Amino acid sequence: MDTVLSGIRPTGNLHLGNYYGAVRSFVKMQYEYNCLFFIADWHSLTTHPTPENIQNSARTILAEYLACGLDPEKATIYVQSDVPETLELYLYFNMNTYLGELGRVTTFKEKARQQPDNVNAGLFTYPTLMAADILQHRAKYVPVGKDQEQNMEIARKCARRFNNIYKTELFPEPQNYYFGAEALKVPGLDGTGKMGKSDGNCIYLCDEEKVVRKKVMRAVTDNGPQALNSEKPEVIENLFKMMSIVSDAETVKYFDEKWNDCTLRYGDMKKQLAEDMVKVLNPIRERIQEFSANTELLDKIARQGAERARESASATLKEVRKIIGFRI
Ligand code: TYM
Numbered sequence: 001m002d003t004v005l006s007g008i009r010p011t012g013n014l015h016l017g018n019y020y021g022a023v024r025s026f027v028k029m030q031y032e033y034n035c036l037f038f039i040a041d042w043h044s045l046t047t048h049p050t051p052e053n054i055q056n057s058a059r060t061i062l063a064e065y066l067a068c069g070l071d072p073e074k075a076t077i078y079v080q081s082d083v084p085e086t087l088e089l090y091l092y093f094n095m096n097t098y099l100g101e102l103g104r105v106t107t108f109k110e111k112a113r114q115q116p117d118n119v120n121a122g123l124f125t126y127p128t129l130m131a132a133d134i135l136q137h138r139a140k141y142v143p144v145g146k147d148q149e150q151n152m153e154i155a156r157k158c159a160r161r162f163n164n165i166y167k168t169e170l171f172p173e174p175q176n177y178y179f180g181a182e183a184l185k186v187p188g189l190d191g192t193g194k195m196g197k198s199d200g201n202c203i204y205l206c207d208e209e210k211v212v213r214k215k216v217m218r219a220v221t222d223n224g225p226q227a228l229n230s231e232k233p234e235v236i237e238n239l240f241k242m243m244s245i246v247s248d249a250e251t252v253k254y255f256d257e258k259w260n261d262c263t264l265r266y267g268d269m270k271k272q273l274a275e276d277m278v279k280v281l282n283p284i285r286e287r288i289q290e291f292s293a294n295t296e297l298l299d300k301i302a303r304q305g306a307e308r309a310r311e312s313a314s315a316t317l318k319e320v321r322k323i324i325g326f327r328i
Pocket of ligand 1: 005006007008009010017018019020021022040043129130133134142143144145146147148151184185186187194195196
């Protein structure tokens with residue numbers, strides 16, 4: 001059975017971008033594949049070196065994932081820092097990845113701009129740690145949003161290069177997995193291209209109904225359509241994109257026609273959008289509250305998951321050590 005791996009940094013609550021970009025695919029896949037899901041708490045140190053309570057942040061994400069439908073009976077769920085085997089593989093991949101390749105990664109360049117006083121080596125080698133996360137389980141599919149494409153390219157390079165250098169076929173080249181036909185980038189509500197926790201433009205899965213409505217009503221728009229059948233400016237395109245993600249096709253078509261004949265009122269469209277979001281979010285939020293209250297269950301799931309993940313990682317690592325020539 002093919003293996004699937006998915007991960008998230010515990011630097012905030014899950015938002016709709018995470019949900020539609022990655023979580024929903026994973027929940028669907030857990031019944032058909034050997035699925036592992038992990039919380040990338042080491043990765044979060046690249047931008048948040050002094051987390052307030054990292055174990056609690058991991059629990060929060062875990063509760064949110066379970067609320068979305070992740071099934072601990074089906075999927076292995078673990079916390080990255082509970083699996084030290086990952087680090088040895090990370091070291092080997094660092095030996096075969098070149099500075100030029102890592103320096104070209106857009107997320108690295110962006111973060112380096114955002115935190116000029118902390119352009120650390122962990123940030124630079126973020127993609128090789130991600131490659132180790134994936135390849136230690138020899139995962140074939142990784143459900144991700146569009147923002148992870150470059151990191152995934154490096155993961156494939158790590159697999160390919162290791163296989164070439166050591167004349168082996170140990171690692172499969174992991175493929176990006178998308179829920180629909182192509183990579184998804186859920187837009188933010190501030191007119192910017194991407195919903196992201198550091199941008200303050202998010203709808204969180206745990207947001208109360210009235211918060212969701214308020215955020216949506218405040219979403220950035222313009223003066224409205226000025227000519228029949230005109231092209232939509234980016235902010236409006238984003239609003240429609242959001243609607244096409246959470247609402248049904250009929251609803252999108254209705255507002256699209258209104259845009260085309262210049263009778264669209266953004267207020268009406270936003271009200272509908274908020275309504276459809278609330279429908280998706282209400283049951284999830286209720287389950288988040290239930291799971292969050294049960295820290296004993298969350299810790300048990302993470303402990304069991306770590307055991308299984310370590311087993312899978314050490315089997316790969318044993319092969320790797322043998323192939324390179326180290327004592328096993
Ligand atoms: P992170 O924590 O930024 O996001 C987790 C997942 O959510 C997706 N995502 C989005 N998808 C569509 N539209 C958006 N606006 C949006 N925002 C976030 C991301 O694509 C991601 O799939 N590097 C990873 C964590 C990681 C990982 C891994 C993932 C570490 N090792 C190994 C997979 C495999 C990250 O920062 O995701």
